Amino acid sequence: MVDTDGARIIQLGAEDAAAGLLLSTEAHWNQTGADWLVFLREGTVLGIRDGRVLVATAALLPYPGNNAWISMVLVTASHRRRGLATQLVDACLEVARKRGLTSWLDATPAGAAVYGPLGFTPTLQLRRLKLVTSTPAATPAPSSAPVEALCARDRRATGLDRTVLLTAFAERPGSRIVSEGGAIALVRDGRTARHVGPLFADDSAGALTMINTIVRSENGPLLIDAVASQGAFLEGLTASGWTIERPFQRMRFGPASATGGELPFAVAGPEFG
Numbered sequence: 453m454v455d456t457d458g459a460r461i462i463q464l465g466a467e468d469a470a471a472g473l474l475l476s477t478e479a480h481w482n483q484t485g486a487d488w489l490v491f492l493r494e495g496t497v498l499g500i501r502d503g504r505v506l507v508a509t510a511a512l513l514p515y516p517g518n519n520a521w522i523s524m525v526l527v528t529a530s531h532r533r534r535g536l537a538t539q540l541v542d543a544c545l546e547v548a549r550k551r552g553l554t555s556w557l558d559a560t561p562a563g564a565a566v567y568g569p570l571g572f573t574p575t576l577q578l579r580r581l582k583l584v585t586s587t588p589a590a591t592p593a594p595s596s597a598p599v600e601a602l603c604a605r606d607r608r609a610t611g612l613d614r615t616v617l618l619t620a621f622a623e624r625p626g627s628r629i630v631s632e633g634g635a636i637a638l639v640r641d642g643r644t645a646r647h648v649g650p651l652f653a654d655d656s657a658g659a660l661t662m663i664n665t666i667v668r669s670e671n672g673p674l675l676i677d678a679v680a681s682q683g684a685f686l687e688g689l690t691a692s693g694w695t696i697e698r699p700f701q702r703m704r705f706g707p708a709s710a711t712g713g714e715l716p717f718a719v720a721g722p723e724f725g
């Protein structure tokens with residue numbers, strides 16, 4: 453049994469990717485083994501084992517410019533409500549504090565209940581939407597924009613330099629960067645559905661045109677994490693068959709350090725911001 457008062461927190465390594473994937477799959481999340489390796493190689497992933505079994509995780513992924521994303525906060529169903537998530541997120545915050553990083557995260561409703569008491573404050577809201585297409589498409593079109601263009605737009609919009617992350621995404625088999633008019637988006641593989649995001653556009657009409665282009669060239673289900681305040685975009689998505697699966701609440705711990713100049717239409721994913 454895990455000792456709930458001060459369970460032993462360990463730092464995980466690349467060899468724990470499969471055990472991490474079991475936890476995110478149990479929660480029906482879309483992450484792949486490649487996603488876990490981003491956190492395990494580029495970030496700090498903390499975990500708690502019960503015997504030899506990994507039962508809880510939390511990850512801190514630093515971004516240049518004194519920011520970090522906290523994610524992969526997962527506790528297996530049999531070990532919930534014993535304070536494990538609280539302990540792990542607290543330990544991530546300690547890592548961030550020592551490095552002088554402002555921590556951000558995109559919380560599920562259950563997660564927000566854990567993070568609020570720790571001192572996180574809400575910022576913007578997201579909506580996860582899903583599209584199950586019935587029309588078969590040709591094989592996905594190749595990338596139509598270089599990764600440098602996506603990184604530059606991402607930096608301008610979010611204030612974060614995520615060149616390393618976005619380049620790693622773009623290099624994965626099946627990834628493509630689509631650009632049309634003033635819009636640009638990344639599409640990548642997920643465990644259960646392809647993920648669209650981040651997506652930037654000059655206006656909601658441009659963002660919806662981009663989505664329609666992507667949908668026409670994709671097979672299988674698609675997921676997108678849209679910024680909730682992009683109302684016309686969200687309405688356009690639901691009018692064309694996308695369904696809202698769940699909300700996410702973006703939260704911040706520490707001073708506002710990233711000053712974005714443009715609101716994205718969709719983010720890279722709740723685990724990456």
Ligand SMILES: CC(C)(COP(=O)(O)OP(=O)(O)OC[C@H]1O[C@@H](n2cnc3c(N)ncnc32)[C@H](O)[C@@H]1OP(=O)(O)O)[C@@H](O)C(=O)NCCC(=O)NCCS
Nearest residue numbers: 525526527532533534535536537538559560562563565566
């Ligand atoms: C959310 C999750 C990580 C919480 O893990 P946990 O170890 O059970 O959380 P804690 O025991 O530290 O909870 C601390 C407090 O948060 C609140 N809380 C935790 N889970 C909650 C839930 N499902 N609903 C409402 N409040 C909740 C409670 O106030 C709890 O204190 P209490 O048990 O004394 O009432 C876990 O339920 C989980 O893995 N869920 C699926 C994945 C997920 O949503 N992860 C969060 C991503 S942002």
